[in-house]
Amino acid sequence: MNSAGTIKGQTGDWEIVIGMEVHAQVLSDAKLFSGASTAFGAEPNSQVSFIDAGMPGMLPVINRRCVEQAVRTGLGLNAKINLTSVFDRKNYFYPDLPAGYQISQYKSPIVGEGEVLIDLADGTTIPVGIERLHLEQDAGKSLHDQHPDHSYLDLNRAGVALMEIVTKPHMRSSEQAAAFLRKLRAIVRYLGTCDGNMDEGSMRADVNVSVCRAGGYDKFRATGAFEHLGTRCEVKNVNSLRFIAQAVEYEARRQVDILETGGTIRQETRLFDAKAGETRSMRSKEEAHDYRYFPDPDLLPLVLDAAWVGEIRKSLPELPDEKKARFVTLGLSAYDASVLVAERDTADYYEAMLASGAEAKAAANWLNNEYFGRLNKAGLAIADGPIPAKANSAIVQMVSSNLISGKIAKDLCDIVWNEGGDPREIVEARGLRQVTDTGAIEKAVDAVIAANPDKVEEVKAKPKLAAWFVGQVMKQTGGKANPQAVNAILKSRLGLPEEG
Amino acid sequence: MSELTDLTLAEARDAVRAKKVSSVELTRAFTGAVEAARPLNAFVTETPERALEMAKASDARIAKGEGGLLEGLPLAIKDLFCTKGVRTTAGSNILSNFVPPYESTVSQNLWDAGAVMLGKTNMDEFAMGSSNETSHFGPVFNPWRSRSSNAKLVPGGSSGGSAAAVSGSLCLAATGTDTGGSIRQPAALSGIVGLKPTYGRCSRYGIVAFASSLDQAGPMTRTVRDAAILMRAMASVDPRDSTSVDVPVPDYEAGLDAGVKGLRVGIPKEYRIDGAPPEIDALWAEGVAWLKAQGAEIVDVSLPHTKYALPTYYIVAPAEASSNLARYDGVRFGRRAQGVRDIVDLYEKSRAEGFGREVQRRIMIGTYVLSSGYYDAYYIRAQKLRSLIARDFDEAYKKCDVLLAPATPCPAFAVGEKTADPVSMYLNDVFTVPVNLAGLPAIAVPAGLTKDGLPLGLQIIGKAFDEATVLRAGRAIEVAADFNAKPERWWRAA
Amino acid sequence: MSVDKDTVRRIAKLARIALDEGRVEPMAAELNGIVQWVAQLDEVDVTGVAPMTSVVAQTLKMRDDVVTEGGTADALMANAPDGEDHFFVVPKVVE
Ligand SMILES: [Mg+2]
Numbered sequence A: 001m002n003s004a005g006t007i008k009g010q011t012g013d014w015e016i017v018i019g020m021e022v023h024a025q026v027l028s029d030a031k032l033f034s035g036a037s038t039a040f041g042a043e044p045n046s047q048v049s050f051i052d053a054g055m056p057g058m059l060p061v062i063n064r065r066c067v068e069q070a071v072r073t074g075l076g077l078n079a080k081i082n083l084t085s086v087f088d089r090k091n092y093f094y095p096d097l098p099a100g101y102q103i104s105q106y107k108s109p110i111v112g113e114g115e116v117l118i119d120l121a122d123g124t125t126i127p128v129g130i131e132r133l134h135l136e137q138d139a140g141k142s143l144h145d146q147h148p149d150h151s152y153l154d155l156n157r158a159g160v161a162l163m164e165i166v167t168k169p170h171m172r173s174s175e176q177a178a179a180f181l182r183k184l185r186a187i188v189r190y191l192g193t194c195d196g197n198m199d200e201g202s203m204r205a206d207v208n209v210s211v212c213r214a215g216g217y218d219k220f221r222a223t224g225a226f227e228h229l230g231t232r233c234e235v236k237n238v239n240s241l242r243f244i245a246q247a248v249e250y251e252a253r254r255q256v257d258i259l260e261t262g263g264t265i266r267q268e269t270r271l272f273d274a275k276a277g278e279t280r281s282m283r284s285k286e287e288a289h290d291y292r293y294f295p296d297p298d299l300l301p302l303v304l305d306a307a308w309v310g311e312i313r314k315s316l317p318e319l320p321d322e323k324k325a326r327f328v329t330l331g332l333s334a335y336d337a338s339v340l341v342a343e344r345d346t347a348d349y350y351e352a353m354l355a356s357g358a359e360a361k362a363a364a365n366w367l368n369n370e371y372f373g374r375l376n377k378a379g380l381a382i383a384d385g386p387i388p389a390k391a392n393s394a395i396v397q398m399v400s401s402n403l404i405s406g407k408i409a410k411d412l413c414d415i416v417w418n419e420g421g422d423p424r425e426i427v428e429a430r431g432l433r434q435v436t437d438t439g440a441i442e443k444a445v446d447a448v449i450a451a452n453p454d455k456v457e458e459v460k461a462k463p464k465l466a467a468w469f470v471g472q473v474m475k476q477t478g479g480k481a482n483p484q485a486v487n488a489i490l491k492s493r494l495g496l497p498e499e500g
Numbered sequence B: 001m002s003e004l005t006d007l008t009l010a011e012a013r014d015a016v017r018a019k020k021v022s023s024v025e026l027t028r029a030f031t032g033a034v035e036a037a038r039p040l041n042a043f044v045t046e047t048p049e050r051a052l053e054m055a056k057a058s059d060a061r062i063a064k065g066e067g068g069l070l071e072g073l074p075l076a077i078k079d080l081f082c083t084k085g086v087r088t089t090a091g092s093n094i095l096s097n098f099v100p101p102y103e104s105t106v107s108q109n110l111w112d113a114g115a116v117m118l119g120k121t122n123m124d125e126f127a128m129g130s131s132n133e134t135s136h137f138g139p140v141f142n143p144w145r146s147r148s149s150n151a152k153l154v155p156g157g158s159s160g161g162s163a164a165a166v167s168g169s170l171c172l173a174a175t176g177t178d179t180g181g182s183i184r185q186p187a188a189l190s191g192i193v194g195l196k197p198t199y200g201r202c203s204r205y206g207i208v209a210f211a212s213s214l215d216q217a218g219p220m221t222r223t224v225r226d227a228a229i230l231m232r233a234m235a236s237v238d239p240r241d242s243t244s245v246d247v248p249v250p251d252y253e254a255g256l257d258a259g260v261k262g263l264r265v266g267i268p269k270e271y272r273i274d275g276a277p278p279e280i281d282a283l284w285a286e287g288v289a290w291l292k293a294q295g296a297e298i299v300d301v302s303l304p305h306t307k308y309a310l311p312t313y314y315i316v317a318p319a320e321a322s323s324n325l326a327r328y329d330g331v332r333f334g335r336r337a338q339g340v341r342d343i344v345d346l347y348e349k350s351r352a353e354g355f356g357r358e359v360q361r362r363i364m365i366g367t368y369v370l371s372s373g374y375y376d377a378y379y380i381r382a383q384k385l386r387s388l389i390a391r392d393f394d395e396a397y398k399k400c401d402v403l404l405a406p407a408t409p410c411p412a413f414a415v416g417e418k419t420a421d422p423v424s425m426y427l428n429d430v431f432t433v434p435v436n437l438a439g440l441p442a443i444a445v446p447a448g449l450t451k452d453g454l455p456l457g458l459q460i461i462g463k464a465f466d467e468a469t470v471l472r473a474g475r476a477i478e479v480a481a482d483f484n485a486k487p488e489r490w491w492r493a494a
Numbered sequence C: 001m002s003v004d005k006d007t008v009r010r011i012a013k014l015a016r017i018a019l020d021e022g023r024v025e026p027m028a029a030e031l032n033g034i035v036q037w038v039a040q041l042d043e044v045d046v047t048g049v050a051p052m053t054s055v056v057a058q059t060l061k062m063r064d065d066v067v068t069e070g071g072t073a074d075a076l077m078a079n080a081p082d083g084e085d086h087f088f089v090v091p092k093v094v095e
């Protein structure tokens, strides 16, 4: 589905328009403005400096690595790097916000406009505009269910660096929204700027959804005027790729139902309830906010050296889009290539197979048609699968060089999956080499023909039955006979035409 | 008048170095003076035991031939500097039980130089005040009294406790902080020297923040030489403060007596204000004559935006303060109100109980000027004015090297005299505030007495990071003024 | 611009300072006094003037990405009005 997700209403068609704000935790050892650790899952308040706790007189000093990661991500998003950016204070009271303000970037973010290409199921690719990326501090964590009338505060996360990545309202369906988040996650993982781990909250998406009458979106794109779009609702903290589609579908339908019954959409913050599969209003966020942003006087404007940005640009790894293009030049289909580059781990695995000698197309086919299925069935990520890239590469190479048959390759894969070991050694030790010795194959063919005179008669009328003979011969040889050789000998012995 | 407590910092340093007096003797003299001066209410927390321990350690180092710039010298620390293990209140009820687990960079620099801590001095709450009357721990009384009355006078503020402690010879010197005049104004009202260095010269790490873009620590001393000595020890380049500037700290004492021959001294005409007592103008004219007599070249300059400095300050400083003071919420440290319904109630009651009226007023103003719809009209406009004020100084310094101005528009006033009208209190800082807005160094030097016998100060304002010239010109004023008057020690009888 | 009583209540709420009803009126008067006094800034033409963004002329210093702090939960909790098992404790927060 390349075009907009259209919702059929009773009064006509509606279009969905989606924008996203993604909070991605910067991969760094220490926090954005302090020397406390960012490691996940530590004892309460054990990774909190006096700065993070907002103690009197404590001052922020920025972590160079976090700045570098933001720049790197901006470059990965094909975005403009702002050589001067400013840290502002966003003022509000909340127990998990120790200083009473969050240091963030409001008017002058470190990264400006950019673009991400997303790959859709129908094989098309569409661009999604990036509005900005800015650096800010994460908040602490409040635990509310430990005690009937107390909340407990753990500030370990307080001050961890986040990149807030804001898109333009360029996504038009739940599929596109999910594809964007998947692509963004792939990019930051390729870059090594965020681990993309949504379970641990390293990546959190807030999704802005609105609906408008068919045609409204095109008018918006043509004029830039938001009046052509509907009122949006922000769905907070959608924490998995699966939920994002559900949340968008539900929220869009809800808005259409309201509009079609003569209601109006109230701009509000809503929470996705994964259990119920619905969004609901967050009343607590409804009170009027007035964040009183102003430049943080404890910090100076962040001025980047253009040469440093240039060095970071030079150090960027090959990103999914470039990698995909390169894979296509190796003979892969666009679809196969996009599957292989979708996750950095997958692409790395595939490239490791090529590096140890597998042919590009054969390796891609083997992964897409064989190995990924096995991983899926076992519920394993590629990094956790039991067969190393080198071993799968060996299997693919042995097939390509006719050392083993495709059938044996599958059996061999079973053996390596369950028992481990070097595939080449296993083939030798267990005598799995393909039989290419014509004498031995002829013997097996003759034996099958001799044992089945009735079938020999039948095959003359129905040449397709030849396959049955091939199967029997393979059985006799324990699957090791070279199928082409078996075919050729059978045909000559049975007097069948070559093209059969 | 041959008590140990009458020594200047320089004299005490030389005596200790020459082993004419031990740090323990010196320290005992001062802890005694501190105790005897409790009627002044200059200290929030006295630390005599710690002082004695530090003094003993100093004497041990001196005996071994070691020792830093301030070895064995007893100082008082404004209670805005966090001192590890010693209660630090910022003059506020909300921090009345706060014991920092860390040391401010400036105080650490002093201990590293061998100084001895006598205690923490009283101050206006969160440094918001010009009379030391907003302290939760009660007002500080100026050691000086008028010849015509025994009324208790304010020492100025916010570093009023430090000013009184230095003026009353309760310590050799003290630290202060200056956001809009809080070192120079109390120094002038208490007859001592106060130096506010260039913004970025002293680390702000560990100093309870009032207005981050304006706050600077500096020395409060009895002589200009002492200010030079203490300044050198306080200043440092600190990786823990993003606004600490990476310039070397010179030996300020070395060039102190080089004189002002050929120095171009600017006289800013806008500092002549209507309604100021004639004594202020007269003293200023005298100052001009003194410097001229010593060979300085006098230049008339203009700082056209001077009159806008105070209103600009009263937007910028409260705005920053309203945000800086949000952390006092009764959750992680500080006072928490009892019997609260929920978290919002906890915040609102803890802050209402913990902050005094002036602090609340400034938080309210700051919140207002930053709030939606007012930000551009107030805060942004004020920051533009600040650019213009800083530009005025840049222009003036094309024609001169330092500026000479009065330090305050009036001498010490009576306790309670200006508390009813906030704006009249704010006007106290009319001559000091522009300097903070521009981030420049300036010194207040005692230069004369009113006919009622109260001290008045003159101010030398310098170029950024040119404290050396400021001190040299200040020394020239000090020499010419020959200010030797001391307050009577009436509190000892009290 | 003048500060009315509703504004005072709103600002006090934003600043999280409990203000007894009896203090609203005097606070409005005090704030008005200050606001009217600072209004003199309006007479200055500030067109083309950039707001001051930093007092010192230097670029933002950066720290290395090294863990140098933490592991000080006891010291962190020492001043806490209420704490338990290294957690800060507050009245239940309803989300
Ligand atoms: Mg956001």
Ligand SMILES: [Zn+2]
Binding pocket: A023, A136, A164
């Ligand atoms: Zn954010």
